[in-house]
Amino acid sequence: MVHIYIDAEFDAVRINGRHCQMVVSLGAVLKREKHEETFYSLVCPKNFKRLTSVVRKMTHLKDRDIREAESFPVVLKNFMQWLQPYAQDSCKVYSFGPDDRRTLLQECERHHADSTLFREIIDLQKQISATVIFQNALVSATLSLDDLKTAYDIEGAVEHNALTDAHDLMRIHQASLKRNPNPEAVRGIVERKLAKQQEVARKQQEKLFHIMKERFSPYDTLECSITLYPEIVEQFHLWEERDRNFHINLQRKSILLDGKELSREHTKISMLVDINQKIPSVTLIFTQDSLVLEKKYLLQYRNATMVENILKRMLQHGNG
Numbered sequence: 001m002v003h004i005y006i007d008a009e010f011d012a013v014r015i016n017g018r019h020c021q022m023v024v025s026l027g028a029v030l031k032r033e034k035h036e037e038t039f040y041s042l043v044c045p046k047n048f049k050r051l052t053s054v055v056r057k058m059t060h061l062k063d064r065d066i067r068e069a070e071s072f073p074v075v076l077k078n079f080m081q082w083l084q085p086y087a088q089d090s091c092k093v094y095s096f097g098p099d100d101r102r103t104l105l106q107e108c109e110r111h112h113a114d115s116t117l118f119r120e121i122i123d124l125q126k127q128i129s130a131t132v133i134f135q136n137a138l139v140s141a142t143l144s145l146d147d148l149k150t151a152y153d154i155e156g157a158v159e160h161n162a163l164t165d166a167h168d169l170m171r172i173h174q175a176s177l178k179r180n181p182n183p184e185a186v187r188g189i190v191e192r193k194l195a196k197q198q199e200v201a202r203k204q205q206e207k208l209f210h211i212m213k214e215r216f217s218p219y220d221t222l223e224c225s226i227t228l229y230p231e232i233v234e235q236f237h238l239w240e241e242r243d244r245n246f247h248i249n250l251q252r253k254s255i256l257l258d259g260k261e262l263s264r265e266h267t268k269i270s271m272l273v274d275i276n277q278k279i280p281s282v283t284l285i286f287t288q289d290s291l292v293l294e295k296k297y298l299l300q301y302r303n304a305t306m307v308e309n310i311l312k313r314m315l316q317h318g319n320g
Contacts, residue, residue, distance in 0.1 A: 002091035004083070005029045005173070006121065007166035008100050011055040013045045020110075021103050024051070024066055025059070026075055027162030029170045030086070036170075039082045040163040042069035046110070058160045073111045080117075093117060096145055096169050097125045124169060128176050134190045147189050148172045151181035212280040212299040215308070219273040223285075224314050226269040232310055239306040246303070248284070248295060255286065257295070262288050271310065273299075282307050 006028045012019040022045035030037045042065055050063045070078070095101055101121040108115035129143040132151050143151070145168055146158045152175040158168060226232060233250050240246050249256040253264055268287040274280065280299040285292065297303060 001032070002086045002089045003031045003170070003173075004091055004093045005031070005166045005170040006093060006095050006100060006104075007162045007169065008095075008104060009055070009059050009061070009160065009162050010099070010103050011045070011051055013047055013049075015047050021099075021106070022046070022048075023072060023075075023103060023107055024048075024055070024061060024069075025162040026079065027164070027166040028079070028082075029163075029166045030083070031170055031174075032086070032089070037082075038163060038167070039079055041075045041078060042066055043072050043075050044069040045072070060161075071111075072107050073113055076108070076111075076113055083117075093121045094124050094169065094173065095121045096123070096165070097142070098123055124173055128172060131176055132181050132186055132189070134186050139186065139190055140193070143189075145169070145172070150185050150189055152176065152179075153182050153185060208300065209278070209280060212304065213275045215304065216273050216275050216280060216282075216299060219311050220275045221273070222311075223270050223272045224311055226271055226284075226310065226314060228264060228269070229313070232313060235306045235309050235313075239303055242302045242306075243297070246297065257286060257293055260293070262286060262291075262293075271307070271314075273307075273311070275299075 006026070008023045008027070009025040010021045011024050013022045014020075023043045024045060025042050026040070028039040030039070042061070044066055048066060051059075051061060051066065055061070056063075069075075101118060101123065104118040104121075105115050107113075108118060125142055128148055129141055130138065132139045132143060132148070140147075144158075145165065148154075149156070149158065149168060149172060152172055154168065154171050154175065156168075158165060228250065236248065236250050240249060247258060250264070255262040255264055255267055266288055270285045270287075272283045272285065274283070281296055282299055282303075283294055283296045285294050287293075299307065
């Protein structure tokens with residue numbers, strides 16, 4: 001059995017007013033038992049002018065080298081000639097993730113080339129990711145090449161080079177056929193992913209707090225009296241629909257609040273915005289005779305519009 005591991009690097013090239021993903025390099029490793037061979041070539045896409053900054057930084061490829069490379073049809077012809085000695089053998093072709101297969105097929109269609117080999121590509125990303133388990137649960141259905149190298153104790157960083165990435169894929173696949181992932185390495189992957197998720201969530205929260213502080217700065221420390229005009233009631237109903245933690249229900253004659261029923265006619269309502277704390281908030285204050293009930297809510301995207309609409313309406317009424 002011949003195993004062929006393919007990797008391609010792509011970039012976006014503008015054709016007829018739209019950007020198309022095109023191959024800029026193709027690498028492959030052929031393995032039959034203990035025998036290995038490699039193929040590598042840069043590719044000059046149609047209408048190529050320059051690499052995007054992201055691809056240039058990631059792959060370390062140079063515009064000049066791409067311009068001087070052969071076109072995709074020529075590289076494909078050379079690739080198929082490289083495989084020719086094994087034409088009579090049973091073979092399996094692999095790649096990592098769906099992008100290689102999709103882009104190579106698009107290139108074949110664009111150049112009217114035979115795409116049979118690429119239609120048979122087996123995506124190993126999900127197949128090998130399914131072997132990485134932590135506490136009886138799948139770590140991820142689509143682990144990165146870096147994570148899988150870590151899980152199978154394969155040294156070295158992913159270089160985003162078509163040949164070295166194809167070689168990494170071959171090493172990972174061969175390792176997965178012989179042994180289980182390293183449990184401690186898998187634990188490390190999980191801990192890194194969790195730390196990254198927490199950091200992303202923290203930055204998102206900080207961004208949200210900043211946006212809310214700016215948005216509600218005109219209303220800071222302003223305690224605004226609320227009159228339940230129909231349009232105000234509508235805003236409260238929208239708030240209730242969008243925030244499952246908003247346990248205030250305005251009925252026609254009453255207000256249901258934390259299991260208590262207050263009379264709408266005899267209850268005063270006010271709203272207080274506070275942006276001076278780390279987490280911006282809005283407090284609703286309900287007063288009926290000597291009873292005072294307060295409900296505090298963080299200012300978030302799901303309630304900000306309603307809170308702002310209520311404040312604006314009441315301030316307009318007050319100015320009028």
